[in-house]
Amino acid sequence: MFINNNIFAEFIRHYLISKTKKAVKRENTYSVYKKYYYEQNFNAKEAVKELYTNVRYYSQLLNASTENKEFNKAVSHINTLDKKVLYPYLLKLLDMQVKQEISWNEVVDIAHLLESYIYRRMICSVPSNALNGLVVSLTNKENKNELEVVERRLLNNNFPTDKEFKEKLLEYPIYKKRKDCAKLTLEVLEESKTKETIDFEKTQVEHIMPKKLSTDWRIEVTNAESTNRQYGDTIGNLTLTGYNQEMSNKVYTEKRKFYSKSNIVLSREISEKYEVWDKNSIVERAKNLADELCRIFERPTLIKKNIADTYKGEHNILDELDVTGQKPAYLIIQEHDYQVSTWGSMIVTFFNYIWENDSMTYNKLKSEKTLEWLFSNIRNPKVLKNGDVIETNFSANTVVAVLAKVSEMCGISEEVSYILK
Template identity: 25%
Template structure:
């Protein structure tokens, strides 16, 4: 490509990027979606959206198809937010999504259908929450306690979706005209206590911040703790409100548990319509491989690697050792001095994995020029070495992608596989875990997975309680998994300041893993000499997961509030 062609290409991408910044595609629905995504600060989607807009410019997608892609992406992101799924995987997902779509059949035909399949086929922490999971979280989550950008986004969508008569919700909220109103107030008066009945404390605690009890108003300061009848009939009350969602509220004679439960179901239906789950008949002819970047905090032990990609160049490999060697050879070819210094260093850190003497290691592979790297290590150790070497090279870990298959590929649902074993265990254990958390409900909407862990939600985005079941141990951990490393470390540091008090309250020593070289941090406690493979251990493991996840919730989580 000539210099002139490069410049023309850059100009075209700059124009597309401007559309993503300003919402200036000249299509009302698409522009509105872009502006909403910008308010939600979803910048990780832009590499993918640039390719979608390029296909539009080339006539391979029309504007309605592009709009579908944007709207489905919006649903995917919001459902994940409501279900409190970690955001640290999104950067990789959208960086590779266009390439993944093309890889299905080598073309950009049926792009939208392949896009739907790509998102719907995501698993575990990268999954597209289905209707059941999303609906349960939507009506039960304390929406008012979410950050400002998310809760006003929810109310704007509930107000404006499906009508051409849009209210200027965002501008009125930003200007301080609109605010979020608790219909049942935050502070109960005797009149409210009487209206709610004998269970007023439980009702107030459970429903106060849920979406069923929230609306928009320009007269929040006037309503204060007034009775429902007063809020409804006063001047500028619900009956006079020009806000559509208040019309529903104004039709009610009272505001008690029954009315909140009814509105909860109504809003659930609205949510499933607004943030719809897509469907597609597309299926790739060949089984698609799972992919993870070097930056992903995932345990890949037991997975078989078939190829890797570095800076968009793919190479087939037969083993993790071969990948390890090839990646280091690529880096060494780019700049020899970094790895050479490691090989001649006597420091007892990453340098211990490199040597100029092959006999220093039981097993090794040559990188080049008589430099050898230790290969007699497990998969996680190899990834850890690569992570630290990438830092020395100032290389982006998301540029290195692993494509994996399972040892039992094609037999995930067959009797006797580890997937069936895990699902059976979690089906058994979740009864104990949910019973232990019946008050807080951290695991109330968790279904038995086929993975070795489950995550419980406690109302703080990006942080989870996790129960892990392995072949030689069982573990409970508090997982700090936000997309921004500094936020995870800040939260971890805030908790570890109370380490002595926490361990005294629990009566045990915990494992505190700050994880300075990765994004996530963890606090964990485990028991050994139990195995998910041995059903006679299941009762002990299930009781452990139930008891200690609840103890973590009761003792550690309050330090994050």
């Protein structure tokens, strides 16, 4: 087991997030670990023992090498999708499994759910800045079914629906955006179609309508250039082959002969289903593949009941929750805990903190056009510690949105969270 210095530093950060259940900035890793060490009353031997246990988990995540093949496959996909931001929670899962607090079956189900979540969000171009806060919230221990907790949290944090996913997939230039993810997509589609073992290391992503169009392509396909610009890098125009160079930019009638003899089901299906290869063929195939990908990267259909119980606990300020009807209990800002009982008091507490800790940024916020209404048209005035009067009569969702925006402007969004009663 070899881990270089950069990876080890990231391991320590992820380990600390998993253990402290709080966001940890890279530059603060050492100071946070030192604090954690003393809080746990560790001696050197105990600290090294715990680090060794967790670094073994971490190595298993990096190399997708646990004893469970299904979990390894899901982790391998997560690694390809470049979402190691999930590692603190996966460390928690592996530790729970070793301690027999959770079964491998449940761990595998959760891992599949997480890969579906991040894959769909990638296709739908959902910003990933809220993932850190979501992961931190998942590291909290809860006396509930772990899978159900994860399902509820993900469904409440912008988990794209089948309709949204299919619509975006049709025109998402996956090859141009992420070549590795394009190949991953084709591999999981192929695995769903065949029981044969395919050596994907020997296959390449093939553009059916080639990136560089020959004169023959332009003659055979109406509006070939515009079709290629719009759909050339989408999933509908991609397949897997071991003969990429041989086929090059041959016209479809010639490529079709190669596809018909391929051991790749995805390619054989093209030759069987499509007489010509044009815009209509690409779109039709993309729709069919989108249906299959919806089943592979499945979205749970959990009935949202007991919503108050769902939301209890800590949430990052960027979490996309509907908090209508909920009540705040605590506001956490850069490891400082403040007891609050109303959404209005949460605004006052937050702006007081910004004023006391970063008065320069606070003054800039007052001149920000999108926030100036906070300090004008006052209906329910509250006085801050600096004497400024601020409006607080807003809905719960508006308060969270304001704090999220200001947190991002101050560069502390990963360090701001709140706890609901």
